[in-house]
Amino acid sequence: MVKENYQFILDQIKKIRPENTPKLIAVSKKQPQEKITEALNGGILCFGENQIKEGLDKFLPIQDKYPGLEIHHIGPVQSGTLRKLFGLFSFTHGVGSESTLKELINQANKRQAIIKYFLQVNLSLEDTKSGFEKKDLIEIIKSIDNYKSDFAEFHGLMTMGPSSGEEVLTRKVFKELNQIRKDFCPSAKLSMGMSGDYPIAVEEGSDYI
Numbered sequence: 001m002v003k004e005n006y007q008f009i010l011d012q013i014k015k016i017r018p019e020n021t022p023k024l025i026a027v028s029k030k031q032p033q034e035k036i037t038e039a040l041n042g043g044i045l046c047f048g049e050n051q052i053k054e055g056l057d058k059f060l061p062i063q064d065k066y067p068g069l070e071i072h073h074i075g076p077v078q079s080g081t082l083r084k085l086f087g088l089f090s091f092t093h094g095v096g097s098e099s100t101l102k103e104l105i106n107q108a109n110k111r112q113a114i115i116k117y118f119l120q121v122n123l124s125l126e127d128t129k130s131g132f133e134k135k136d137l138i139e140i141i142k143s144i145d146n147y148k149s150d151f152a153e154f155h156g157l158m159t160m161g162p163s164s165g166e167e168v169l170t171r172k173v174f175k176e177l178n179q180i181r182k183d184f185c186p187s188a189k190l191s192m193g194m195s196g197d198y199p200i201a202v203e204e205g206s207d208y209i
């Protein structure tokens, strides 16, 4: 069942973008271990977790059994706990402040462990959403060479669609992120789109759903 659902969404994504198809991250947060095992046995190797500890509990014990397993940290990353990302998570999608970014680089260097990060920007301007304001994000991107190391790699930009899910506004937000990429960092990847709004995100250039 998990595999069928995943495949269904992947097929929808491929229909919209047959080439350069975005990567589909299976969000496993709050899912029981049986479902995760089912997904793994169906060949799904790419998962997203928003709580670091929950991800570690679920995947660390089985990590060695599934070569190619790729765990993404989704949602806001906190300076105080991000050191725990290393050893399991290879991507983090919610770097939302300069101090968090500096701490991520610091910890990656200290542990000599590679982490690919996405900078989160709040384009819907809802105060429930975290992330950089657009102007601050652009300042960081312009000096991105100062925020890289052999271990911490700038991978792209992330934004969340508006909570309303309203189509016109959602599209506007996703288009805006794609425009920031075009203008300031053309080789960056875009992480945008969830269950409710992924078709729009794919149309607007997302690389990770």
Ligand SMILES: *Cc1c(COP(=O)(O)O)cnc(C)c1O
Pocket: 027, 029, 050, 074, 075, 076, 194, 195, 196
């Ligand atoms: C749960 C979660 C998602 C996935 O949401 P779906 O609507 O299930 O696709 C994406 N991002 C974050 C930060 C989440 O916590």
